Amino acid sequence: MRSIAPLLAAILLLASCQKETVPGPTGPVQPPLPEHLTLGNPSGATTDEAQPTNYLLSKPQYALSYHRDQGKPNWVSWHLSSTWLGTAARQDDFRPDADLPASWYHVSASSYTNSGFDRGHNCPSADRTSTVADNSATFLMTNMMPQAPRNNQQTWANLEEYCRTLRAAGNELYIICGSYGRGGTGSNGYLTTLDNGHVTVPARCWKVVVVLPTGDNDASRVGSATRVIAIDLPNDNALSTSWGTYRTNVDAIEAATGLDLLSAVPATVQQTIESRTDTGATN
Known part of the structure; x- marks a missing residue:
């Protein structure tokens, strides 16, 4: 009878070379998504510099896909919960983002000067008041898009404030917003670009808000009855100050932008909530 020692040695050697995994109920446990991408990465953005039109910046305060050639984000995603709110003052320290590759053009605080367009926050300053550092992070120019003043200061701001009202009522929110198209009308008239062509003025600004009662395992808690607000401005x-006027559905925003929003939500739930236009309260 042949010795089985060589065979056992080979089995043990093979086992030692296998990549270690942590078993879960249905297989290996996958690492959790970053907080601000809990509901998905809408464009599959990565930190590959060879993809300059879809470059991922995952910051402690929010995540975004940056478009180098447009000088603004494709989308910005963030989680709004009580832990992000406090008493830190608005910093107003608009500045270039040092996290971009050094060889890229860095949009500056003066890039919008005298353009007739606001430096419009995607993730708003008032959603990040827990610390001075958190608030300051919202003033990076990678978080800005050129917005008509009435859009930014009234219609857009009214929805931002309503979102914080929902949070104060015992909810947590996942918010994704961005812009698309080319050409807008600010206080000085119609423009397609700013800063010698380095910043594209978008034609439309959109936002999607997912409202959940405060809890855990958030992506799995999104259900067919979950409130989802979607607007496209x-x-x-000259637009209306009422953001409710511009409600649409997620499917329409995806069709306009080519993004895949809420991709971490179960597919059957997505089909229901993404086709529905919100009819809830607006204040």
Whole structure:
């Protein structure tokens, strides 16, 4: 009878070379997504510099896909919960983002000067008041898009404030927003670009808000009855101040932008909530 020692040695050697995994109920446990991408990465953005039109910046305060050639984000995603709110003052320290590759053009605080467009926050300053550092992070120019003043200061701001009202009522929110198209009308008239062509003025600004009762395992808690607010605004100084006027559905925003929003939510739930236009309260 042949010795089985060589065979046992080979088995043990093979086992030692296998990549270690942590078993879960249905297989290996996958690492959790970053907080601000809990509901998905809408464009599959990565930190590959060879993809300059879809470059991922995952910051402690928010995540975004940056478009180098447009000088603004494709989208910005963040989680709004009580832990992000406090008493830190608005910093107003608009500045270039040092996290971009050094060889890229860095949009500056003066890139919008005298353009007739606001430096419009995607993730708002008032959603990040827990610490001075958190608030300051919202003033990086990679978090800005050119917005008509009436859009930014009234219609857009009214929805931002309503989101914080929902949070104060015992909810946590996942918010994704961005812009698309080319050409908007600010206080000085119609423009397609700023800063010698380095910053594209978008034609439309959009936002999607997912409202959940405060809890855990958030992506799995999104259900067919979950409230999802979606708006798509013209970047125009003559628009209505009522954000409810511009409600649409997630499917329509995906069709306009090519993004895959809420991709971490179960597919059957996505089909329901993404096709529905919100009819809830607006204040």
